[in-house]
Amino acid sequence: MELRWSLRLRQWTLWLLFVSYTYAxxxxxxxxxxxxxxxxxxxxxxxxxxxxxxxxxxxxxxPFICPPSGRSHGGSPFGSGQSVSLNLGExxxxxxxxxxxxxxxxxxxxxxxxxxxxEVGRKDVKWTRQLIKEGYVAEWIADNLPGATSFVTVDRSxxxxxxxxxxxxxxxxxxxxxxxxxxxxxxxxxxRWRSVPEGGKVIVGFEIYPKSIRAxxxxxxxxxxxxHETHEGLELYIPPDTSKLRExxxxxxxxxxxxxxxxxxxxxxxxxxxxxxFKEENGVDWWNRWDLYFSNQDEGSTTHWLAILNSLTISGxxxxxxxxIWSRTVQGxxxxxxxxxxxxxxxxxSKSERKGDGLLEQGDVERDADASSDDEGLEDxxxxxxxxxxxxxxxxxxxxxxxxVGSGMQLFFMVSGLLLLSSLGVLNPSFxxxxxxxxxxxxxxxxxxxxxxxxRLYKTFGGVKWRKNTLITALFFPGLxxxxxxxxxxxxxxxxxxxxxxFGTLVSLLALWLLIQVPLVYVGSWYGYVRxxxxxxxxxxxxxxxxxxxxxxxxxxxxxxxxxxxxPFAVLFIELLFVFKNxxxxxxxxxxxxxxxxxxxxxxxxxxxxxxxIATYSQLCxxxxxxxxxxxxxxxxxxxWVFGYCIWYYIFHLHITGFVSGLLFFSYSFLACAVxxxxxxxxxxxxxxxxxxxxxxxxxxx
Numbered sequence: 148m149e150l151r152w153s154l155r156l157r158q159w160t161l162w163l164l165f166v167s168y169t170y171a172x173x174x175x176x177x178x179x180x181x182x183x184x185x186x187x188x189x190x191x192x193x194x195x196x197x198x199x200x201x202x203x204x205x206x207x208x209x210p211f212i213c214p215p216s217g218r219s220h221g222g223s224p225f226g227s228g229q230s231v232s233l234n235l236g237e238x239x240x241x242x243x244x245x246x247x248x249x250x251x252x253x254x255x256x257x258x259x260x261x262x263x264x265x266e267v268g269r270k271d272v273k274w275t276r277q278l279i280k281e282g283y284v285a286e287w288i289a290d291n292l293p294g295a296t297s298f299v300t301v302d303r304s305x306x307x308x309x310x311x312x313x314x315x316x317x318x319x320x321x322x323x324x325x326x327x328x329x330x331x332x333x334x335x336x337x338x339r340w341r342s343v344p345e346g347g348k349v350i351v352g353f354e355i356y357p358k359s360i361r362a363x364x365x366x367x368x369x370x371x372x373x374x375h376e377t378h379e380g381l382e383l384y385i386p387p388d389t390s391k392l393r394e395x396x397x398x399x400x401x402x403x404x405x406x407x408x409x410x411x412x413x414x415x416x417x418x419x420x421x422x423x424x425f426k427e428e429n430g431v432d433w434w435n436r437w438d439l440y441f442s443n444q445d446e447g448s449t450t451h452w453l454a455i456l457n458s459l460t461i462s463g464x465x466x467x468x469x470x471x472i473w474s475r476t477v478q479g480x481x482x483x484x485x486x487x488x489x490x491x492x493x494x495x496x497s498k499s500e501r502k503g504d505g506l507l508e509q510g511d512v513e514r515d516a517d518a519s520s521d522d523e524g525l526e527d528x529x530x531x532x533x534x535x536x537x538x539x540x541x542x543x544x545x546x547x548x549x550x551x552v553g554s555g556m557q558l559f560f561m562v563s564g565l566l567l568l569s570s571l572g573v574l575n576p577s578f579x580x581x582x583x584x585x586x587x588x589x590x591x592x593x594x595x596x597x598x599x600x601x602x603r604l605y606k607t608f609g610g611v612k613w614r615k616n617t618l619i620t621a622l623f624f625p626g627l628x629x630x631x632x633x634x635x636x637x638x639x640x641x642x643x644x645x646x647x648x649x650f651g652t653l654v655s656l657l658a659l660w661l662l663i664q665v666p667l668v669y670v671g672s673w674y675g676y677v678r679x680x681x682x683x684x685x686x687x688x689x690x691x692x693x694x695x696x697x698x699x700x701x702x703x704x705x706x707x708x709x710x711x712x713x714x715p716f717a718v719l720f721i722e723l724l725f726v727f728k729n730x731x732x733x734x735x736x737x738x739x740x741x742x743x744x745x746x747x748x749x750x751x752x753x754x755x756x757x758x759x760x761i762a763t764y765s766q767l768c769x770x771x772x773x774x775x776x777x778x779x780x781x782x783x784x785x786x787x788w789v790f791g792y793c794i795w796y797y798i799f800h801l802h803i804t805g806f807v808s809g810l811l812f813f814s815y816s817f818l819a820c821a822v823x824x825x826x827x828x829x830x831x832x833x834x835x836x837x838x839x840x841x842x843x844x845x846x847x848x849x
Contacts, residue, residue: 187221782831
């Protein structure tokens, strides 16, 4: 007893140490940076993005901003325009982080500093207008914090941040009502700091306030006079060359304005300036400086709790149905009369035959009628027992089902690991690109589980070409995903967008897949097929298959399969609203409530299992033993609902413009639904397989 308590105490101690470690582990690979007075603070520029399109652009690829001069600042060995090394996740999400020419020193305020004067041609002016019209915002980074636009709530009680700042704004002429576009060319940078006991200062806030100031208001030194006063904005407009337009439209009384297609060498001068101010902020600690980026989402906590309550209600109702089924099969039919069910039918048949021979008396005939009615009732309750010789018959296309289940298990371990690490705080927005990078690593490592489950299931099906099954498992789903991404990349490349994956990264992904993941799948498949035994089935399969009677509509039609996906989709629906909003509508925000998402995901897996048990039991009671593929489709059926929701969301909530952006939306939505369907389908299949093995293991049939 004393030894047991000692072991428990040691386990709890290790658990508490682990919890305290994960709490302190705030930013993986990034430590607190303390600055001294006048120490240089690097300002990095990243990209521009919009909630109305899926195309992003590197900041220094824009023709209307100041190009990097190449000079080094603050003693840095790297000059401006130097690319910062990025992890895989950052590259895949379109980040292109580079050093800039902004000179910022801790504690040193700068009233105004000229950056450069850029000349923009007609075509560039036209494109800049389009970017402003589509609501593009720019992202800068200082001390790993994205530059933010500051907002306050309606009652002015709370402040929150939105990542990035707008490139410009749109206004309408009071004379003719036409749209006019203005470019922000002055940036007021506010850095909030606080002192720390260890010495030095830490940055707890990074705010950017853009402003548009026309070129005529700038002095010779580059800075405007009274920079913080009201100025007329810098309009993106180059007067048309009427003489050339008249040459293009001879004899016409209407001369159209230049739309940017004519290149006559005319340019627009854009002077860029910036100001820097430091504000002491003692109300924010370094480890919770990201809270302001999330404060505008606090109101959604109530909705998250309602989502969990809704999910628990649906799962609870289905759980009662599963409990009734389990009671009738394992505890009722098996323990009570299940073992003799087939013998009763045989005895009943023998009596009927004797009745036909005239060997039964009148009392026996009456008892036979009662027994016959009892058998009819038993047939309704335990018709699934008639399938004992067919329920484990190898399904059609088993060579495809095993790889799909293996890939589903690979995705299951990857998603579980991501949700666990995110809930513990290891993966957070400050770990830029960490979610995608770690997810890719987990997916590759989980190739071991993919190969194991695929190989062992393939052996259970009686397959002999296990190496062929291994190749299908290792190449099928990853190959389709890689091919789709490569084709999409061609479209994005044509738009010169930073969303396009660089060719070198594509080669690296191909190497990770073929040189690491495929061998891991092979090792797992070898162990699952060669070193372990096939899963044993409690009943033997007969040589002649039973004839399946006519089936109800909900067991053999597409509508029946879709019907089973309604319950899991209802569990996930409310949380999908938040996920979609952060993915497609509010790219400047961050999805951070992974605790709620993990809870809903757990309930979702339970619900999928419950729905699959109910559907499989109904199918067996209808004397249909083709449950292998049906259980997989039942588990994955909610993916069709999710994809339908994607279409509805695109039509009624998004304002995506352009063919490429629409193509990216539907392609990525299809890929995400395929991943979701593989995962839930695998959960449904394994649940049905476990359920059937359990109920038939207690049935004894002579």
